[in-house]
Amino acid sequence: MATSAAVVFAGKSVAAPVIKAIITRALNYLDGYLAKSMEEMKNKLEEGMLQIQAVLDVVNPDQFKEHSVALDLWFWKLRDAVEEAEDAIDELEYYELEEEAKDYKVSDWGSPLAKWKHKVVKSIKHVSVLDKSVNQFTHRGTLKRLKKAMDGLDKAAAATSSSEKLEHLASSNDRQTGSMLTADKFVGRESEKKRIIEWLTKDTSVKESEIVPSANQIPIFSVVGHGGMGKTTLAQSICQQDEVVNHFMVIWVTISTSFDATSVTRKILESATRKEPSNKHLEALQQDLKEELNSAKFLLVMDDVWEEGKRDEWEKLFAPLRSGKNGSKILLKTRMASVADMAAKAMGVARDCLILGGLEEDENIELFNHHDYSHFKKSGEKIARKLGGCPLVIKVTCGHLQGNMSVDYWENFLHIHLEHFKGSDIDIMKVLKLSYQHLPTELLICFRFCSLFPEDREFHKEDLVHMWMCSGLISQATSDSLNFEDIGEHILADLTRKSFFDLKSRVYENDPEPHEYYVMHDLMHELARNVSYGECARITNAVRFIDIQDTVRHICISCIPQFSIDVVKKISQFKNLRSIIIDTESRLGKDTKYTLQKIIESTKSLRLFHSRLLIRFDFSSKFGKLKHLRYIDIVDISSIGIYHIAKLYHLLVLSFLCPSTVFPCRRSLLCVAKQVRFMVNLYRLRHVAYSFNESYRCKFSGILPISRLESIRRLSIYHVKESRGNKVSLIRNLHCLRELYVKGVENIENHEEAINAKLNEKQHLHSLSLEWSPHTGEHDTVDELVLQHLEPHTNIRNLRICGYEGCIVPFWIENLSVRNLVSAKLQSCINWEQLPSLGELALLKYLSLINLPKLQQIGQHSHMSSSSSMELLLPPSLHTLEIEQCPKLQELLFYLLVCYHFK
Numbered sequence: 001m002a003t004s005a006a007v008v009f010a011g012k013s014v015a016a017p018v019i020k021a022i023i024t025r026a027l028n029y030l031d032g033y034l035a036k037s038m039e040e041m042k043n044k045l046e047e048g049m050l051q052i053q054a055v056l057d058v059v060n061p062d063q064f065k066e067h068s069v070a071l072d073l074w075f076w077k078l079r080d081a082v083e084e085a086e087d088a089i090d091e092l093e094y095y096e097l098e099e100e101a102k103d104y105k106v107s108d109w110g111s112p113l114a115k116w117k118h119k120v121v122k123s124i125k126h127v128s129v130l131d132k133s134v135n136q137f138t139h140r141g142t143l144k145r146l147k148k149a150m151d152g153l154d155k156a157a158a159a160t161s162s163s164e165k166l167e168h169l170a171s172s173n174d175r176q177t178g179s180m181l182t183a184d185k186f187v188g189r190e191s192e193k194k195r196i197i198e199w200l201t202k203d204t205s206v207k208e209s210e211i212v213p214s215a216n217q218i219p220i221f222s223v224v225g226h227g228g229m230g231k232t233t234l235a236q237s238i239c240q241q242d243e244v245v246n247h248f249m250v251i252w253v254t255i256s257t258s259f260d261a262t263s264v265t266r267k268i269l270e271s272a273t274r275k276e277p278s279n280k281h282l283e284a285l286q287q288d289l290k291e292e293l294n295s296a297k298f299l300l301v302m303d304d305v306w307e308e309g310k311r312d313e314w315e316k317l318f319a320p321l322r323s324g325k326n327g328s329k330i331l332l333k334t335r336m337a338s339v340a341d342m343a344a345k346a347m348g349v350a351r352d353c354l355i356l357g358g359l360e361e362d363e364n365i366e367l368f369n370h371h372d373y374s375h376f377k378k379s380g381e382k383i384a385r386k387l388g389g390c391p392l393v394i395k396v397t398c399g400h401l402q403g404n405m406s407v408d409y410w411e412n413f414l415h416i417h418l419e420h421f422k423g424s425d426i427d428i429m430k431v432l433k434l435s436y437q438h439l440p441t442e443l444l445i446c447f448r449f450c451s452l453f454p455e456d457r458e459f460h461k462e463d464l465v466h467m468w469m470c471s472g473l474i475s476q477a478t479s480d481s482l483n484f485e486d487i488g489e490h491i492l493a494d495l496t497r498k499s500f501f502d503l504k505s506r507v508y509e510n511d512p513e514p515h516e517y518y519v520m521h522d523l524m525h526e527l528a529r530n531v532s533y534g535e536c537a538r539i540t541n542a543v544r545f546i547d548i549q550d551t552v553r554h555i556c557i558s559c560i561p562q563f564s565i566d567v568v569k570k571i572s573q574f575k576n577l578r579s580i581i582i583d584t585e586s587r588l589g590k591d592t593k594y595t596l597q598k599i600i601e602s603t604k605s606l607r608l609f610h611s612r613l614l615i616r617f618d619f620s621s622k623f624g625k626l627k628h629l630r631y632i633d634i635v636d637i638s639s640i641g642i643y644h645i646a647k648l649y650h651l652l653v654l655s656f657l658c659p660s661t662v663f664p665c666r667r668s669l670l671c672v673a674k675q676v677r678f679m680v681n682l683y684r685l686r687h688v689a690y691s692f693n694e695s696y697r698c699k700f701s702g703i704l705p706i707s708r709l710e711s712i713r714r715l716s717i718y719h720v721k722e723s724r725g726n727k728v729s730l731i732r733n734l735h736c737l738r739e740l741y742v743k744g745v746e747n748i749e750n751h752e753e754a755i756n757a758k759l760n761e762k763q764h765l766h767s768l769s770l771e772w773s774p775h776t777g778e779h780d781t782v783d784e785l786v787l788q789h790l791e792p793h794t795n796i797r798n799l800r801i802c803g804y805e806g807c808i809v810p811f812w813i814e815n816l817s818v819r820n821l822v823s824a825k826l827q828s829c830i831n832w833e834q835l836p837s838l839g840e841l842a843l844l845k846y847l848s849l850i851n852l853p854k855l856q857q858i859g860q861h862s863h864m865s866s867s868s869s870m871e872l873l874l875p876p877s878l879h880t881l882e883i884e885q886c887p888k889l890q891e892l893l894f895y896l897l898v899c900y901h902f903k
Contacts, residue, residue: 025089026085026149030143045157051157052078081153082153083576083605085152087145087604087605090627091139091627094650097681100681101649187359192354193234196238200244201247218328219352222351223332224356228392228432229390230356234356249295250299252271252303253302255302255304260310296325297326298328300328300330309342318347336499338497340353368381368398379410393523442474448535465484465492468491471554471579471631475487485686501519502520503518534549535552536552542563548574553577553578556583557580561587565592577603577605580600580609600619601619607628607630608629609631611633627648630652632651633653636656649681652684653686654687683710686713688714706718707730711736712736714739727753728748738767741768742769742770744771744773745804754786757790763793766798767798769800771800772805788811790810791812795820797820797821800824803827816840820843823847825850830852831854833854849883849889851885852886
């Protein structure tokens with residue numbers, strides 16, 4: 001996963017470097033196998049990269065098909081060759097991982113004999129790995145595939161030299177607008193207009209006649225909204241108002257795709273003087289503009305702004321504007337909140353922003369009726385109510401209907417065609433594609449992938465990032481400080497800032513923080529479907545197979561139970577599938593299930609398999625030969641067998657559910673548990689998620705070979721059982737852990753074991769749960785020492801301690817070294833009498849104290865007489881306090897409820 005062939009699909013300036021990286025890795029493997037011809041092949045391919053990049057720089061891959069069928073076919077051949085090379089390299093890396101796995105004998109895992117064997121075998125294997133002739137003989141078939149892929153790349157590169165000249169295909173995405181109102185009807189936006197005009201006309205503290213010093217900050221107001229929401233029309237309407245015309249020199253510039261200080265300064269100067277500037281250099285332009293702006297207050301309207309970076313260019317642009325007369329303003333219109341942030345930072349002012357939403361329903365109807373004829377009013381109003389408040393959609397819809405003026409057609413459009421028309425009209429997509437085409441490469445790829453899911457899908461950050469990561473859409477981090485998950489989260493945050501996703505949240509009872517999720521506007525979802533054609537496909541009925549190209553890499557099937565056997569077989573026409581998602585909780589007939597599982601087993605490039613089918617597949621050993629698989633999320637893990645999964649050395653994510661409807665018998669659960677030890681060689685595994693009932697979760701986690709799984713980021717339950725070798729010290733090397741739940745803490749033999757767990761070195765660990773099982777006798781002082789030495793890193797945010805029967809509060813709670821806590825849950829710590837003052841925990845939002853029968857004090861105060869003393873006990877940040885079965889704290893609880901009105 002060092003590079004991603006999917007990046008090639010984005011074109012722009014990244015394709016050649018990615019292909020070159022793949023070529024370099026390929027040549028390293030082929031060296032020795034084809035030593036004589038390597039230099040010649042290398043030279044030819046490097047020359048070919050220049051030709052390929054020349055094509056991709058002129059035409060965006062998204063536009064190939066509309067420009068030329070031949071060009072589109074050429075690009076898919078290029079993509080096939082690149083991915084074939086990537087697959088072959090991935091397979092060779094798989095064999096290297098397999099060689100490493102042979103160092104371990106799972107049957108003797110953990111024994112002294114196994115450790116001795118490991119050292120001897122490893123030294124022998126180290127010699128054989130270096131012996132190229134052995135590897136070349138063993139993997140000759142894969143090397144032949146790699147050589148064939150290199151030949152395919154060479155042919156694809158050669159094909160560009162004989163293709164037609166492409167310069168004429170390049171076209172600017174810039175569009176020009178002006179301050180004159182172009183819409184023949186302006187509807188709604190009264191509150192928005194009022195807010196902006198009030199901002200424009202409010203008084204300043206400096207007299208109008210005075211000149212503002214050069215260091216002055218010009219206020220900026222940004223209007224942010226999706227394409228087609230009416231930002232430009234709103235600004236044009238404002239520019240026609242008397243309050244604006246009589247008090248400002250209006251300067252209107254359309255920025256669009258071309259952003260540098262020199263070109264934009266020229267546009268501003270030309271709009272201000274109504275003539276083309278004679279000077280070409282920035283210094284001269286700035287001086288001319290500075291002189292021009294001394295004459296009157298100006299309102300600079302910057303329309304269609306995209307640039308969210310280049311702060312130095314922004315600052316150079318703003319330098320002459322600072323000399324304008326007091327009261328001058330800037331009105332900026334953009335589709336991305338990140339642009340508003342950058343402009344405000346560059347000017348040194350606070351961001352003042354208006355997010356432009358859809359029109360109200362009555363405004364929708366008014367605008368629609370403006371384009372309507374009166375005898376269609378009834379049908380028109382019904383249609384208008386379904387259009388979602390986007391002025392552009394209304395305009396395009398009306399334009400379509402006015403060309404079909406019959407009541408029957410309008411009724412038919414309302415009941416049958418409306419949803420399809422609303423999302424696929426070429427004019428709407430043309431506007432939205434402007435936003436899409438400005439995305440950085442990996443954002444383009446990840447956005448397209450989201451077309452696989454339904455419009456109303458709620459995306460959760462971790463799930464979506466895992467899919468992007470495992471499908472090969474995220475390239476290897478170049479920085480040690482960033483891993484795949486970090487990069488994926490940055491991509492999702494960027495897509496949200498650029499308005500491709502909306503971030504929402506909901507709060508659950510007794511939860512300290514809101515649960516965030518992401519949704520995609522229906523127009524953005526349609527855009528994703530539009531631009532991902534040929535790469536991604538969501539199959540909702542059998543007819544959809546007719547419209548899908550066989551080039552598809554990622555599919556999602558939502559209705560497979562309704563498919564006949566012949567329809568299911570059509571999935572096999574997609575020879576290069578990398579992701580298969582079956583997004584339906586249903587059962588299948590025996591023949592359908594058999595056909596589907598054979599297709600899955602034969603999908604040679606598969607990276608991701610996600611299924612919610614409530615069935616037990618009968619996968620054979622062929623499943624273990626899906627060498628590229630990185631992601632498995634299924635209901636019934638026993639249908640694959642962990643023994644076969646353990647051979648998937650590239651696996652990063654393993655998730656499975658075990659509902660009673662799927663696991664009707666105890667034997668299946670025990671079978672799964674017994675096979676867990678085979679996972680010892682999945683040391684690239686980063687995420688394991690599973691759902692058993694409580695007893696089987698403990699059995700499963702108790703035998704998980706975690707000491708080898710050093711990339712694991714979450715242990716939802718680790719059950720300590722010293723007698724079985726499940727020591728807490730085995731987690732010492734799990735430096736990537738984010739979440740840890742340790743059960744059976746009473747089984748930790750001594751404090752040395754706790755020290756060896758090295759929790760205080762796990763700086764990425766943000767959630768820790770420590771749970772003791774119910775004791776039958778008096779508490780052991782060993783427990784007190786153990787808890788003292790299970791001190792987490794100071795970065796810990798969520799802490800839970802349950803069932804601890806010691807009397808001593810650990811020093812790291814007593815001295816509040818865990819000062820970044822957001823949530824603290826203390827349960828059944830039956831011998832604690834006092835807690836420290838928590839007022840210094842400035843981030844603490846949620847505190848739960850349950851079944852602490854002896855607890856009577858927080859800090860030094862059992863009774864409080866002033867709010868100042870109260871602030872020492874609990875932080876102002878706290879918004880949820882839960883106290884149950886703490887009888888000696890009832891008086892304190894009553895005081896808190898009266899004085900602070902906690903939820």
